[in-house]
Amino acid sequence: MFIESWRGSIVESRHRVHVAVVDGEGRLVARAGDPDLVTFWRSAAKPFQALPLVADGAADRFGLTSEELAIACASHSSEPRHVELVRAFLKKVGCGERDLLCGPHPPLSEAVAKDYQTRGVRLTAVYSNCSGKHTGMLALARHHGWPTEFYTRPEHPVQQRCLEEVSRWTDVPVQRLGTATDGCGVVCYALPLRNMALAYARLSSPAPNQESAGFGVRSAGSNGEGREASDLPLKPRTPHPALRIVQSMLRHPDLIAGSGRPCTDLMRAHPGRVLAKVGAEGVYSALIVPEGLGITLKVEDGNSAAAALAIAAVLADLGVKPQPESLTVRDHINSRGDKVGELRVNGGLEKQKDGGWGMGDGYA
Amino acid sequence: MFIESWRGSIVESRHRVHVAVVDGEGRLVARAGDPDLVTFWRSAAKPFQALPLVADGAADRFGLTSEELAIACASHSSEPRHVELVRAFLKKVGCGERDLLCGPHPPLSEAVAKDYQTRGVRLTAVYSNCSGKHTGMLALARHHGWPTEFYTRPEHPVQQRCLEEVSRWTDVPVQRLGTATDGCGVVCYALPLRNMALAYARLSSPAPNQESAGFGVRSAGSNGEGREASDLPLKPRTPHPALRIVQSMLRHPDLIAGSGRPCTDLMRAHPGRVLAKVGAEGVYSALIVPEGLGITLKVEDGNSAAAALAIAAVLADLGVKPQPESLTVRDHINSRGDKVGELRVNGGLEKQKDGGWGMGDGYA
Numbered sequence: 047m048f049i050e051s052w053r054g055s056i057v058e059s060r061h062r063v064h065v066a067v068v069d070g071e072g073r074l075v076a077r078a079g080d081p082d083l084v085t086f087w088r089s090a091a092k093p094f095q096a097l098p099l100v101a102d103g104a105a106d107r108f109g110l111t112s113e114e115l116a117i118a119c120a121s122h123s124s125e126p127r128h129v130e131l132v133r134a135f136l137k138k139v140g141c142g143e144r145d146l147l148c149g150p151h152p153p154l155s156e157a158v159a160k161d162y163q164t165r166g167v168r169l170t171a172v173y174s175n176c177s178g179k180h181t182g183m184l185a186l187a188r189h190h191g192w193p194t195e196f197y198t199r200p201e202h203p204v205q206q207r208c209l210e211e212v213s214r215w216t217d218v219p220v221q222r223l224g225t226a227t228d229g230c231g232v233v234c235y236a237l238p239l240r241n242m243a244l245a246y247a248r249l250s251s252p253a254p255n256q257e258s259a260g261f262g263v264r265s266a267g268s269n270g271e272g273r274e275a276s277d278l279p280l281k282p283r284t285p286h287p288a289l290r291i292v293q294s295m296l297r298h299p300d301l302i303a304g305s306g307r308p309c310t311d312l313m314r315a316h317p318g319r320v321l322a323k324v325g326a327e328g329v330y331s332a333l334i335v336p337e338g339l340g341i342t343l344k345v346e347d348g349n350s351a352a353a354a355l356a357i358a359a360v361l362a363d364l365g366v367k368p369q370p371e372s373l374t375v376r377d378h379i380n381s382r383g384d385k386v387g388e389l390r391v392n393g394g395l396e397k398q399k400d401g402g403w404g405m406g407d408g409y410a
Numbered sequence: 411m412f413i414e415s416w417r418g419s420i421v422e423s424r425h426r427v428h429v430a431v432v433d434g435e436g437r438l439v440a441r442a443g444d445p446d447l448v449t450f451w452r453s454a455a456k457p458f459q460a461l462p463l464v465a466d467g468a469a470d471r472f473g474l475t476s477e478e479l480a481i482a483c484a485s486h487s488s489e490p491r492h493v494e495l496v497r498a499f500l501k502k503v504g505c506g507e508r509d510l511l512c513g514p515h516p517p518l519s520e521a522v523a524k525d526y527q528t529r530g531v532r533l534t535a536v537y538s539n540c541s542g543k544h545t546g547m548l549a550l551a552r553h554h555g556w557p558t559e560f561y562t563r564p565e566h567p568v569q570q571r572c573l574e575e576v577s578r579w580t581d582v583p584v585q586r587l588g589t590a591t592d593g594c595g596v597v598c599y600a601l602p603l604r605n606m607a608l609a610y611a612r613l614s615s616p617a618p619n620q621e622s623a624g625f626g627v628r629s630a631g632s633n634g635e636g637r638e639a640s641d642l643p644l645k646p647r648t649p650h651p652a653l654r655i656v657q658s659m660l661r662h663p664d665l666i667a668g669s670g671r672p673c674t675d676l677m678r679a680h681p682g683r684v685l686a687k688v689g690a691e692g693v694y695s696a697l698i699v700p701e702g703l704g705i706t707l708k709v710e711d712g713n714s715a716a717a718a719l720a721i722a723a724v725l726a727d728l729g730v731k732p733q734p735e736s737l738t739v740r741d742h743i744n745s746r747g748d749k750v751g752e753l754r755v756n757g758g759l760e761k762q763k764d765g766g767w768g769m770g771d772g773y774a
Contacts, residue, residue, distance in 0.1 A: 051691070051712060053450055053590040053591075053598070053600075054588075054589065054590030054591065055588075055590070056448070056449075056450070056588045056590060056600045057449075058449055058450050058600075058691055058712065059449070059691050059692065059708075059709075059710065059711055059712030060710060060711065061711050062426075062711075084420070085420075085421075085422055085423070086417055086420070086422050147746070148745065148746070149744065149745030149746035149747060150745060151745040163527075174745060224418075224419075224420045225418065226417040226418030226419070226420060226750065226751065227417075227418065227744065227748060227750040228744070228750075229744045229745055229750070230744065230745055230746070231744060231745075231746045231748065234417070236417075236420045236422075327415070327422055327423050328423065345423075346423065346424060346711075347423050347424065347425050347426075347710075347711035347713060347716075348415060348422065348423035349711060349713075352711075380513065380591065380592070380593045380594070380595060381512065381513030381514060381515040381538060381593055381594055381595075382511070382512070382513035382594070382595045383513060384591060384595065386590065386591040386592075386593070387590065
């Protein structure tokens, strides 16, 4: 599968896309390119970094709203309402903006960036697209009585807890998860696309009352390499932690990204049916809720515009259509304001006829 | 050849690079990936769009300086001296800023862009990185008595003249040159990398006193498909048009791009030995002057940072070293100001042991 950049009637550049579509049992349902490609999950891992908030009881203890849980999973556009929501969330968990260790950056939304620039808004950590995730991490630290200082460091219990959660949902043992520093300073995870897709598939069907870390999810220890499920501090409640996260995200597409951004547009186009979460460097994960299909794709070269077109095309290929027009073709406009070309999708998914392969192939 | 984007100790994304290295006779000396890849030359074609200025006598008629010829070949950074130079050039040829049909855009240099933003400088057409090229086109129109209006249109004699010049140097018949609209509104050219490299190789050794379009360059008509050389309005002078363009570029590396930009750094690191010219969407062309080797590369996905590292690596591979440190590895800095990874080169050129192939393979 390629996303091609056309200029006039000629392809000028192209982006290779690798895709894994997996069901809740870990079967590869469809693919493009290499579904076992190992790369960083980046911000598409946010729902799993937010899950401990619910699972460990922090969400109940602090009375977190669905808005607050949604923003904890977001790569938000730094819109005024996003920033205000994070400020209130910080206050609720007894923290302040100074506790946030994410660095500032221009808003991901060009319109918001331009507006703040015009108005001379000083961008601080709370404006980071990751400020909701960071606030969730501070909340988790407060809840467990862990220090709030240095919560971004790999050895901090917050990061260790998130690593375990990611391991459990992806079936990749903690020791095999690659780690590095994300754009905002916390730990990010490298693993095969197929395992990322599995984690999203599982979000739609956790067995609600299961007490262990399993809830329809094989624990990281199931292949003998990870920790045993009983080591993990999960304290499931009703509704199930994963369902509460999924419902919070589905309820607030406008908080997951922002006005005009692909995640928001994709989720708004198919309310309650699609959960979509972008990651930096050309990563996209999604869940088709009724079918319980998890998707993760990576544009090999990290191009974000190509990734947005690719996820819309993959969803359409799986029957979720129509997709927003802005995500089927994207015009190239030159400095004179003329259309000179466009970004287009070439190719699609290969469906796996035999019902797919086991997850044993996942970490080739 | 790949340019890999590392995060910590893991490759996160990668960029495929296609390279053709060709000598003045059209022999493929070295390659990586597909040397026959067809893509747009973009701004790396500028020296050939400036050549008619000298060849047709406009440079002599208007008394153009080496600075003015260099800026006509430039993708400049919109530094104050670049903009002032273009303003004077416009005046010299009896035109004004209003005649420029390139649209404005933020300066290619981040430092310059930031400075202008802070100072509230209003960006107009003269600030376009292509304003020197456009001024050269206006000069050519004035010289020939062609209208200066609509000089960007494909049917305008200025664009027709540039197309012929590109055809002649690349050995691609006019009819086989792909065309589209460039970022600044003029015609841009699609052709195989190998033919772009050939044109650069030929820049170093035009036979100075040859009267035809040949000057050591086979004319576009040599394979029976293009126009005959005698159709072309070339009026060579002494010094040879190509030498005057090459010398102007070599003399003013700071005008070809700008402070801290790769073309300028590469040319400054090897004064008089290397001519380097970037194009948009991951294209780079270069000439190693003493050896008469022409190089063109394309990063398949269009990534510019990868293209800069790739051209430095290719030049080093061909014996032109050391390259500027900023172009051997490029750090990724996150929003907290920490280094979290880097862009690195993986792989290199395959040398063609048998002296290479003929240009007949050039347009596969």
